[in-house]
Amino acid sequence: MKKEYKLLQGNEACVEGALMAGVSFFGGYPITPSTEIAESLASRLPLTGGKFIQMEDEIGSIAAVLGASLTGAKAMTATSGPGFSLMQELIGFACITEIPCVIVNVQRLGPSTGGPTSPAQGDMLQARWGTHGDHNLIALCPTSIEETFYHTIKCFNLAEEYMVPVILLMDEVIGHMRERIKIPDQKELMIINRQQPSMPPEEYLPYRADERGVAVLANFGKGYRYHVTGLIHDETGFPTNDPKETSKLIRRINYKIENAKDKLLDFQKDNTEDAELIIFAYGSTARSALRSAHEAREQGMKVGTFIPKTIWPFPEKAIFELAEKVKTIMVCEMNLGQLVYEVERAVKGKARVELLSKASGELITPKDIMKKVVEVYN
Amino acid sequence: MAIKEKSGIKKYLRLNKFPHIWCGGCGNGIVLRGILQGIDDLGLEQNKIVMISGIGCSSRMPGYVDFNTLHTAHGRAIAFATGVKLAKPDLHVIIITGDGDCAAIGGNHLIHAARRNIDLTVVILNNSIYGMTSGQYSPLTPYGSFATTAPYGNIEQSFDLCELVSSAGATYIARSTTYHAMQIPKLIAAGIENSGFSFIEIILHCHTYYGRKNKIGGPVEMMEWQKSHAVPISKKGSNIDMTGKFYIGELKKTRSPEYCKTYDELISATQRRKES
Amino acid sequence: MKDLPLWLNLKSLSEKQKKLFNIEINYLWCKGCGICIYYCPKKVYTAGELGKPQIMNMDDCINCRLCVMRCPDLAIEVYPREEEKL
Incomplete structure (x- = not known):
């Protein structure tokens, strides 16, 4: 190979x-x-x-x-x-x-x-x-x-x-x-290609979703002539004003993702088992977080990291489970606080949520994180 | 021929969607008929036709025709169409757009699609007004005309879209009116057959908003206005006073490299180079 | 000419055999705008209920197709009468 x-x-x-x-x-x-x-x-x-x-x-x-x-x-x-x-x-x-x-x-x-x-x-x-x-x-x-x-x-x-x-x-x-x-x-590698309809064109309804709530759209030009519109549409794909159909569509396009959450979520937990403080960080910031957590451990502080790889949908259940075990979740992000609100929502008051934010056009360094860890650890 | 005509364009219609939503007498339906007649004259395969529109009265047209149809966002039809055509050049891509959709919010896409000379057929239904939102002035509303947002008369200048796309690089440009409905199929067919960017402007009447606001009258009066203001392009150069008038017919027919074909040549060339 | 019905003979406008056409109006689609009535060169139509066209003189139709092509509702079909039987 x-x-x-x-x-x-x-x-x-x-x-x-x-x-x-x-x-x-x-x-x-x-x-x-x-x-x-x-x-x-x-x-x-x-x-x-x-x-x-x-x-x-x-x-x-x-x-x-x-x-x-x-x-x-x-x-x-x-x-x-x-x-x-x-x-x-x-x-x-x-x-x-x-x-x-x-x-x-x-x-x-x-x-x-x-x-x-x-x-x-x-x-x-x-x-x-x-x-x-x-x-x-x-x-x-x-x-x-x-x-x-x-x-x-x-x-x-x-x-x-x-x-x-x-x-x-x-x-x-x-x-x-x-x-x-x-x-x-x-x-x-696993490569996924979208589904194509298997029924004859006269039976095809583009927005009759499968069991997961996902539409099966035929490729244009393949004999399934259908209508695509940004208007609220029913399963035929044509516009509708029917409140029932409206609600059905809005719910379906939202819940098809929500319902697949368990499959979609991807995150990395490091040293969270005995941790008292969890650093929540993502993107390049997560690199600094891992380094700081390691240094903090060397200094005797029980620090772990939680790195979400799937941001949306948000891993609120995993964060809630951690919140029940730790004192503090410290969110580090290169903004004035965005995902910290999601973390607070997920934590449901079970742990203290602290924010290390930086919006100066510089990355968050391990030093920045260590300083904040020392500050909020106790 | 006649029997064929009886069912001729009906096969292209999504019959269960009729009667359509347009006002009684609206020019959109006349243009729809003309487009379908043009397609029928060419004998194109339905599965290979994609009709794409933006937002507005005319942009509801794709919902009524049995092709691959795509009703996009305001102003973006040509940009969506560019993606469809480049990804699958064997599809015939026809864009239905209005004067607001095409000349205002979508103006930039229009210029650049014309510049690329990508093989799209754009049919702009120019009724000089925003009909769907009930009568605001558009970039093609004549100076001095009234609209709900021009209650004292329009103080902006309109412009000639055909001249714009001509200088941008379109290779087929034509104009007609709903009065000259018999001419529309021929222009549509020629536009589809042109390998490059084709632009067909149809001046049509919106008696509900433009006609009423400007006290012109109903559909017939507005079509009579078209009749008296349209000058066949063949008469260009004669001593006709063109003030307030416009030319109709095939305004431009030229050739230049078509974008998708050029891209396919580029693919072949790069792959040959890779192999050698 | 002897094959033609008597009434057509009486009405014939020229020595040539006059072609006849059928007109079909889809009243479910028609919104009664009046364009066909105004523009018909043979005055085949007259305004009926709600302004929708009534066919008065179908035999006068010369298949110019102005009403077909200008009907905003795609509600008019015109086709030769003989071929209908085929």
Whole structure:
């Protein structure tokens, strides 16, 4: 079996993962610090017969991605804060029409133009709540280059499996940092492709969901002529004003993700068994957290770490279980406090929640974390 | 021929969705008929047609036709269509859009799709008003006209979309009106057949909002206005006073490399280079 | 000419055999805008209940198709009368 080692930056690892997952369409618009993903796919996609297009803006980018996806292509875009904000309306469109796609957001400091080359984790809540109306989607957050590779593959798999937009929340540090990773053989990987209808076209109803609540959308051009609309629709796909059908659709597109939570959740727990303090950290911040927790142990403090890899849906049950055992959960994030609210909600008052926040365009260092650990340990 | 006509375009309709939602006398239905007639004349396979629209009155059209249909967000039809066409170039992609959808919120996508000369057929139904939201002025509302958001008369200038897409790089441009309904199928067919970006503007009447606000009258009066203001392009150069008038017919027919075909050549070239 | 019914002979406008057409109006789709009535060059239609067209002189129809193509409701079909029997 061929084992290939490569020294890659996060953005490049994302590209390798996407190609491994079978990406065949990329539509994007240049934006720091995600641009390497577009640049790399511009040169790589034609080699695999795939299509790359640089659109006129980020709205056009996600629109093109969704159009391509309807033909059956595994489609993605990559952007950063300002572009991610522009995409929000069509992320909602993808949710209600159940068109799978992967959106990579290499987070930079905001708001607005903010700090294009500075890392931040300021889009955590926007990823979940940025578009209007009740919707649900999936967001993953890698902590290393290797994880970026595997998370990207997972993003495509989840998008295809749940017919939903999946967001990869990187940050500038993960996007530009270089690490050595082993590129596996594609045969070792599980690659999921979306379902296709098996019944004859005259019996086909695009939005009659399967037992998991997931729509089965035929690829355009394959003989199943159906209607896709961002309006509230019934299982035929056509618009309806019926309150019952409206409620049914809104609930289904939300609960198909909620109900699959146990399967979707991915997190890493280190030294949590006897811990009195848990550091909750994600993305590049998790790297500093692991280091600090180790140092704290050396100094005799019972410190563990909890690193969510799936951000949305949020792992509230796992956090509640920890909260029952520990005194303090310390949330570290490169923003003024976003996921800390989710943690507080999950903890239900069973433990003290502390926040270490940093929004200066610098990453959170192990030193920053140690200082705070010492401060709040007792 | 005649028997074929009786059922001719009916096979393209989602019959259980009729009668349609448009107002009595609305020009949208006339354009719908013209488009379907054009498609029927070409004998295209239904499974290979994708009709994509944005938001607005005219953008409800895809719901009525038995193709692969996609009703997108406001202004974004052409961008979605770009993705569909590039991913599957063997599909015929037709975009239905209105003057607000296409010229205002979607203006940027229009320019750049024309610039790429990607093989899309854009049919813009220009009724000079936002009908779905009940009568606000659009970028194509004439100066001085009234609208709910131009209660003292429109103080903005409108512009010629056909000239815009022409300078952007569209290779087929035509214009007609709902009065000239007999001409529409031919223009649609020619637009679909053109390998490149095709743009067909249909001037149509919205008597419910534009007609009423501007005291023009009903559908017939508005179609009479079209008749008296449309000048066949063949008469260009003659001594006709064009003030307030517009040309109809095939305004531009040219050739330039089509985007998807060029991309496919690029794929072949890169793969050959990889092999050698 | 002897094959033609008597009434057509009486009505014939020219020496040539006059072609006849059937008109079908789908009243479920028709919203009575009046476009067909106004533009019919042969005045085949007249306004009936709710302004919807009533066919008065079907035999005058010359299959110009203006009403078919200009009907906003896609409610009018015109086709040759003979071929209907095929």
